[in-house]
Amino acid sequence: MSDFKFEGTTRNGKLVQGVISANHYLQAKKRIRQFASKHRLKILHVKKRKTFLYKIQRNDEKPISGEQKAFSKEEGYL
Secondary structure (H helix, E strand, O other): EEEEEEEEEOOOEEEEEEEEEEEHHHHHHHHHHHHHHOOOEEEEEEOEEEEEEEOOOOOOOOOOEEEEEEHHHHHHOO
C-alpha cells in the first residue's frame, strides 16, 4: 500500500491536511473524495509518497548515500 497526502480547506477557509493509505492513486482519490463530502471540504492537492535518493558528505569524510520517503523533494531536506 502507498501513502497519499491530501490538502484542502473547510468552508471557513481553514487549511486541513491528512494522510491516507491505498493500493493506487484512483482508490486514494475516491476515499479522499468520500471523506471530503462527509466533512464538507474542498480538496486542493493529492500527493503520493515517493522515495528520494540522496548523497551527503561532511568535510573530508566518506560520502553517505541513502534513500528517504517523502511527499516532495523539499520535504526530504527538513
